[in-house]
Amino acid sequence: MSATCELLIVGGRIVDVDAPSGSLDDHAVAIGGREVVGVGPTADLVDRWTSKRTIDAAGGVISPGFVDAHVHLSAYLAMAAPYARPTEPGRFSGGSNVAEIVPFVAELTSMQLPAELTSVLLRPVFAAMLKSGITSVVDAGSAGHDGLVSAAVDVGIRASIGASLADRWHGADGEIGRRAEVEQQLDAARAVIDAHDRAGDGRIRGLVSAVETIACSDELLTGIADLADGLDVPINIHSHITEASDAAHLAEYGASATERLARTGMLNPRCTAMHVGNATDDDIAAFAEAGLTVNHNPLGNAMFGFATAQQGAIPKMIDAGIPLVLGSDYAGSMIATPFDSIKAALSIHREAGGADDTISFEDVIAMATNPGVAVGQPGRVGRLAVGQLADVVVVDTTGSHHLGDRHPVPSLALRARASDVTTVVVNGELVVDGGELTTIDESAALAEAQGLLASMR
Ligand SMILES: [Zn+2]
Numbered sequence: 302m303s304a305t306c307e308l309l310i311v312g313g314r315i316v317d318v319d320a321p322s323g324s325l326d327d328h329a330v331a332i333g334g335r336e337v338v339g340v341g342p343t344a345d346l347v348d349r350w351t352s353k354r355t356i357d358a359a360g361g362v363i364s365p366g367f368v369d370a371h372v373h374l375s376a377y378l379a380m381a382a383p384y385a386r387p388t389e390p391g392r393f394s395g396g397s398n399v400a401e402i403v404p405f406v407a408e409l410t411s412m413q414l415p416a417e418l419t420s421v422l423l424r425p426v427f428a429a430m431l432k433s434g435i436t437s438v439v440d441a442g443s444a445g446h447d448g449l450v451s452a453a454v455d456v457g458i459r460a461s462i463g464a465s466l467a468d469r470w471h472g473a474d475g476e477i478g479r480r481a482e483v484e485q486q487l488d489a490a491r492a493v494i495d496a497h498d499r500a501g502d503g504r505i506r507g508l509v510s511a512v513e514t515i516a517c518s519d520e521l522l523t524g525i526a527d528l529a530d531g532l533d534v535p536i537n538i539h540s541h542i543t544e545a546s547d548a549a550h551l552a553e554y555g556a557s558a559t560e561r562l563a564r565t566g567m568l569n570p571r572c573t574a575m576h577v578g579n580a581t582d583d584d585i586a587a588f589a590e591a592g593l594t595v596n597h598n599p600l601g602n603a604m605f606g607f608a609t610a611q612q613g614a615i616p617k618m619i620d621a622g623i624p625l626v627l628g629s630d631y632a633g634s635m636i637a638t639p640f641d642s643i644k645a646a647l648s649i650h651r652e653a654g655g656a657d658d659t660i661s662f663e664d665v666i667a668m669a670t671n672p673g674v675a676v677g678q679p680g681r682v683g684r685l686a687v688g689q690l691a692d693v694v695v696v697d698t699t700g701s702h703h704l705g706d707r708h709p710v711p712s713l714a715l716r717a718r719a720s721d722v723t724t725v726v727v728n729g730e731l732v733v734d735g736g737e738l739t740t741i742d743e744s745a746a747l748a749e750a751q752g753l754l755a756s757m758r
Contacts, residue, residue: 306333313358316709335729362709366436366692367639368672371628375443379633396607412444419448424746427456433638433719437672454501463508467516506677522565578609600645601630610653662714695724
C-alpha cells in the first residue's frame with residue numbers, strides 16, 4: 302500500500318557530497334507538507350508514494366537548495382545610481398579603511414526606509430534569486446526590514462532578516478567613540494524579531510547582526526549573545542575581515558576580535574562570523590572548538606580586493622572542520638547566482654594557493670548548500686534526507702554547455718547556469734515550476750521596481 306505525498310521528484314541524480322561517489326543516480330525525493338518524507342531509488346519511491354504531482358528530473362541533478370548567506374538587501378537601492386568609469390579606488394576597495402567603512406555601514410543600516418520602498422525593490426531580486434536556485438538568503442545588514450520581510454513572504458524565499466547593531470565607531474577625527482546606546486540598539490533588534498520571526502509559514506527567521514566586532518562594545522556584544530539566546534535566533538557578525546581591520550581592532554581594544562567575542566559569549570553554535578578572510582591558527586582553533594559557523598563571500602570580497610584568498614584562511618578552516626556558508630556580498634552591483642559564487646570561490650582560492658587542490662568542488666558545493674545555522678534552521682536544511690525541511694532544486698544538465706556531462710559534482714561546480722534551474726521547492730512549496738515563478742507576477746514586480754529606481758535617478 303502506498304502513502305500519499307504532495308510532490309514527487311523522480312529520475313534525477315542527487316548530488317550528495319558526503320556520499321563516496323558524490324552522486325545517487327536515478328533517485329527520487331518525496332515531499333509532504335514542509336518536509337522531505339522520502340529519498341531513494343526512483344523505482345522504490347514510485348512504489349511507496351502516490352503523489353498529487355510528479356516532476357520528471359531525468360537528465361538533471363537534484364540538489365539541496367542553495368544559499369546566499371551575505372546580502373545587504375536594501376543596498377539594491379544603489380542600482381539607481383548612474384554608472385561612471387571610476388578614476389580612483391572605491392569606498393570598499395582593499396577593505397582596510399575601517400575608519401571610513403564602519404561609520405558608513407552603521408549609518409546605512411540605521412536608515413529609516415519605508416516598507417513600500419523595500420518591498421517593491423526586493424520582489425524582483427528575490428524572484429531572480431529563487432529562479433537561480435537560491436532558496437535561503439541572509440540579510441547581513443539592511444534598513445527597511447518590514448518591506449524586506451513582506452517581499453520574501455510574497456515571493457516565497459526562506460530568509461533571515463534583522464537589525465544590524467553597532468554602538469561605537471569612528472568620528473570625523475578618526476577616533477572611535479560611543480555613537481549609540483546599547484539598550485536602544487538591542488531594542489531595535491528585538492522589535493524586528495518580535496514583528497516577523499517565523500512569518501511566512503516559518504520561512505522567515507529574525508536575526509540579530511552586527512556591523513563589525515570593532516564597532517561593538519563588550520556590553521553590546523554580551524547583549525547580542527543574550528538576546529539571541531533568549532529568543533532562539535541566529536547571530537551574524539562581520540568580523541576578521543582583513544589583516545588591517547584586525548590590527549585596528551587590536552589597537553583599539555588591546556585584545557583580538559576572537560578574544561573579545563569569546564569573553565562576551567559570542568563564540569557559540571548559533572553565531573556565524575561573516576567574512577573572516579583573516580584568521581590566525583589560534584582564531585581557527587577557537588572557532589572550531591566553539592562550533593562557530595563562518596560565512597565566506599568570495600565574489601564580493603574579490604571584487605573589492607580584500608585579499609581574502611591570499612591569507613589562506615578559508616582552506617585552513619575547511620581542514621579544521623569549521624562549517625562554512627557561501628555568500629555574495631555584492632548587492633548594489635549584481636544579483637549573484639549560486640553558480641557565480643561557486644566559481645568565484647574555486648578560482649580565487651586555487652589562484653591564491655597556486656594549486657588546483659587548494660579547494661575542492663565538493664568543499665564549495667557543501668558551502669553553497671549549508672544555510673542551516675545562518676538562516677535559523679540548524680540541522681533542518683542543507684541535505685536531502687527524511688525529516689529535513691524541503692528546500693530542493695532541480696538543475697537541468699542536458700544543454701550544450703553540459704556536453705559530456707557524467708557527474709553532478711562537476712556539473713554544478715563548473716557548468717551549471719541559473720537558466721538550467723527548472724524546479725525550486727522551498728519549505729515544501731513549489732515556487733519555481735518549469736523555470737517559471739509560481740508565487741507572484743514576476744514581470745509586473747520587475748516593472749514596478751524599475752519604475753521605482755527610475756524615479757530615484
Ligand atoms: Zn556585509
